[in-house]
Amino acid sequence: MPQLIQTPAELDALRETHPELALVDVRLAEDYQEGHLPGAINQCVFEVVFLHDLAGKALRRDQPVCVYGVAPESRESSTAAAKLERAGYGQVYDFRGGLEAWRAEGRPVEAPSVSPGGQAVRDGRFPLDLAESKVVWVGRNLINHHWGHVAISEGYVNFLEGAPDSGAVTVDLREITCADLAGGPLHDVLIHHLESDDFFDVENHPEAVFAFDRAEVCSESPGCQNLKLHGTLTLRGETRALTISAAAGFTPEGKAALQASLALDRTEWGVLYGSGRYFRRLAGHLVNDVIELQLRILTASAVLK
Missing domain, CATH: 3.40.250.10 (Rhodanese-like domain)
Incomplete structure (x- = not known):
């Protein structure tokens, strides 16, 4: 060895x-x-x-x-x-x-004559890169599941004294897709079902917004869930407290990046269709209360200077 x-x-x-x-x-x-x-x-x-x-x-x-x-x-x-x-x-x-x-031991090291210095975080409001920022949703019943994407229409992260201070992500529920049914006859059927008042009532509530006003650094190790965002989620006209645990850091280009996976109990926001807690004898219409969301956000410009 x-x-x-x-x-x-x-x-x-x-x-x-x-x-x-x-x-x-x-x-x-x-x-x-x-x-x-x-x-x-x-x-x-x-x-x-x-x-x-x-x-x-x-x-x-x-x-x-x-x-x-x-x-x-x-x-x-x-x-x-x-x-x-x-x-x-x-x-x-x-x-x-x-x-x-x-x-x-105070021993010398070798380095190029021009050495890159440490990068500092710029304070300010940084809009999201809407092309690279995404939300993936997964919905399940007992033996099946569907998954797809929903568009982020706007968002920002505010940095203060070198750390994330506040921010918001707006999701456009009119731009929801189902990847596993793409191209098939049931795709639009499911999408209309999700857009209806059975689920998200998109006609009256076209957007969902997660806004946070406190960010808690909970680890210094990159690649783990090193950040907690404390805020609220507004969905279908209901606003509830929500904390998201995320892996956060900076890309090689200096952009701020965040990835998170969370389980959301939709019934807390009034989405009751197919819930076994609210209906008896659903048979094949049973839908799990929990929706899984995978969030990736990326700032449009570099945060590091």
């Missing part, structure tokens, strides 16, 4: 005893550019072509290789070391202390 080293002194000793040692920074390319251990090359372990591209950098399988990441608790170096060993590299070392341990 890969040999573990913890400290910069151990890495120094390894380089002395193995002059051919290849030192590989397996972090993101942009992190490598901001600062890396002297003499290290970069190959990001998150890339699916990690092994292929590393082989293209003239590393031999009989050559000693030492990989490192950002810090002991981040697993990129151990992941890379395991991949290399499985690929047949005979002398693999994992500098688990990583860049954090190196810098803790």
